[in-house]
Amino acid sequence: MFALFRKDSASELRTRYALNSLIMFIVVTISVILFSSVNETLPESLTGGLLWVVVFFTAMSGLSRAFVSEEERGTTLTLQLIAKAEVVFGGKLIFNTVLIFCMNLVTLAFYALVMDSFVLRTPSVFFLAFGIGSIGISGASTVIAAIIAKANSKGTLYPVLSFPILLPLFLLLIDLTKLSIEGTTPDAAFVELAALVSYDVVIITASFLLFDFIWKD
């Protein structure tokens, strides 16, 4: 599993094509938000939501590469032969999680820098949500990427399929961000955090169970 992760990260770091384009994507998106709100200060709840909008579109751009790149390079069959399905999925999941975590950190850093009204009063709630949420995003996105890798119009199909699955997650994350901006303690936000954890567990379990069917012809 970790060998797969190392192979994927090595090939990504070798060309750095995907990383660069994702970082540029984040910069461009946040710039667009800044341009459209030049003289007005955004209300605090809105800035919380916009962060996750940027995260969502970054994820949509970047996470399908895990399986689509295999299809493009023709290495799918090799991978099917040398490793069990769970191992392949585990490796891709770890890769995507690390990728989305890094991307989200970059987004968060850039966002906190340029958005004045993004002030977290209880950072603990936010960072918990951030970590658990990133795992959830990558879990759902990886399995959808496996599904669309075999389909025809991959690029447009990926956000279409991912959005309904990711939406409950993003609603929870936006709500938690709002709560952390307002200053709610982790105890008060416990229900939402518990829902977040259960979403993660459920989606990753279901993905592991179903991946075997998706992966094999």
Next chain:
Amino acid sequence: MFKKYLLYILISGVCIAGIAFPIVKVPQHWWEYPLIPGLEENAKIIFFHVPTAWISVIAFFMSAYFGFRYLRSRDMAFDAKALAANQLGMVFCVLATVTGSVWAKFNWGSFWNWDPRETSIFILLLIYGALFALRSAVEVEEKRATLSAAYSLIAFVTVPFLIFIMPRIMTGLHPGSADDETSGPVIDFKMNMNMRMVFYLSLTAFTLLYSWMWSIGYRSILIKEKIFQNKELK
């Protein structure tokens, strides 16, 4: 044959009862409903909105169930059953969303409010749309069936979150949300006896309608596939 006529009578009875029976302050006759403060005339839409929403969820569960059966047995008949459930589910979901919007306009003033339950029916609509998009993007039949079964199962595990948990946790407009005193959306709804009976009849009628349409639907899909296969052989 007899079942079909029974269904016609039942549905027309429900439509008449749902639309034409008047709502008055103090019901004198068996065909009059009491006035519920806050809802007044709007209450009648409950006979149409709730069953359609209920059926769209059932259709979704059926699609996930038949997807599961397909993955176990690789029998294309299950895929046809799942597809028929998807098609009908989409129709009922659109109906539920539209009736819900209409009710929202009359009750709370605007067509759409992003109330958690409205959001969840919207997500259900998106899931159905995504299933159709996925189906049209894969040409190989067995791959198409496998992928749509896998996707409907993944969507199925997130649906309980939407439909049952979130509307109760987050505050919203719909009856049964976190800040509403009534305990449930429908059953404890202070409904009068005859209203409740018409409601249950409506639920039964819509369920029968759906199951009839579904059985015709999946059989016609199977026959269509057979015709295609015969054409190719010739």
